[in-house]
Amino acid sequence: xILQLRCPNCNVLLKVPDTAVGKKGxxxxxGADFVVPRYSxxxxxxxxxxxxxxxxxxxxxxxxxxxxDAEESExxxxxxxxxxxxxxxxxxxxxxxVFWPKDKWEQNNKVEIIALANDAAxxxxxxxxxxxxxxxxxxxxxxxxRKLRGDDLVNAVNLARQVKQRGEAEVARQAxxxxxxxxxxxxxxxxxxxxxQSQLV
Numbered sequence: 158x159i160l161q162l163r164c165p166n167c168n169v170l171l172k173v174p175d176t177a178v179g180k181k182g183x184x185x186x187x188g189a190d191f192v193v194p195r196y197s198x199x200x201x202x203x204x205x206x207x208x209x210x211x212x213x214x215x216x217x218x219x220x221x222x223x224x225x226d227a228e229e230s231e232x233x234x235x236x237x238x239x240x241x242x243x244x245x246x247x248x249x250x251x252x253x254x255v256f257w258p259k260d261k262w263e264q265n266n267k268v269e270i271i272a273l274a275n276d277a278a279x280x281x282x283x284x285x286x287x288x289x290x291x292x293x294x295x296x297x298x299x300x301x302x303r304k305l306r307g308d309d310l311v312n313a314v315n316l317a318r319q320v321k322q323r324g325e326a327e328v329a330r331q332a333x334x335x336x337x338x339x340x341x342x343x344x345x346x347x348x349x350x351x352x353x354q355s356q357l358v
Contacts, residue, residue, distance in 0.1 A: 165191050263307050270296055274313035277320045286324040286331075293321035 158175045166189035173182065177193045184191070273296035280289035296317045305311050 160193075162193070164189060262303070263305060263310055266299060267307065267310060270299065270310055271313050273299075274316045274320075277317055281320050281324060286327045290321050290324040290328070293317040293324070297321070 159172050160175050160178070161170060161172055163169065164171055164184040164187060166184060167187040169184065169186045171182075171184065173193055178195055179193060181190060181192055183189070273292050277289045277292035277296070280286075280292060296314070300310075300314055305314065
C-alpha cells in the first residue's frame with residue numbers, strides 16, 4: 158500500500174510504501190532526512206490532507222503555507238511541459254523570423270525587381286508582348302537561381318514568369334497567324350498568275 162505524508166522540513170507531499178514505516182528516508186525536494194512514522198492509515202490521510210500537519214520528529218505543527226497541494230504533487234504532466242516549451246519557442250522564433258533583416262541582396266534589388274514585374278504586366282496589357290518578355294527576361298536574369306525569402310519578391314518573380322509564358326504563347330500565335338496569312342496570299346497570287354496565263358494563251 159502507498160502511504161502519503163509530508164516532509165517534516167519543507168512540508169512537501171510524499172508517497173512512500175507501507176514497508177518503509179519506521180525506516181529512514183530522505184526528502185527528494187529538500188534533502189532532509191526523516192524517519193517514516195508509525196501512524197495508522199487514517200492518521201496518514203489526515204497528515205497528507207492537512208496544511209498544518211504535525212512534524213513526526215518534533216511533534217510540533219508544520220505550516221503548509223509555502224506550498225499548496227498542486228505544487229506539492231509530482232509536478233505537471235510531461236505533455237503539458239512540452240506544450241509550454243513549444244509555445245515559448247514559437248513566441249521567441251516567430252518575431253525573429255518576421256523582423257530579422259532579409260538578405261542584403263534582396264534589399265538592394267527589391268525596388269528594381271518589383272518595378273520590372275510591374276512594367277512587364279503593364280506592357281502585356283498594352284499588347285506589347287515582345288517588350289513585356291524583354292522585361293521578364295531582365296528580371297529573371299537578375300534573380301538567377303537565388304532562393305528569395307521576401308514574399309513580395311517571390312510574387313514578383315512568379316508574375317514575371319506568368320507574363321513571359323503568356324507573352325511567348327501570344328508571340329508564337331501571332332507568328333503562326335502571319336505565316337498562314339502569307340501562305341494564303343501566296344496561294345491567291347499563284348491562282349491569279351495561272352488565270353492570267355490562261356487568258357494570254
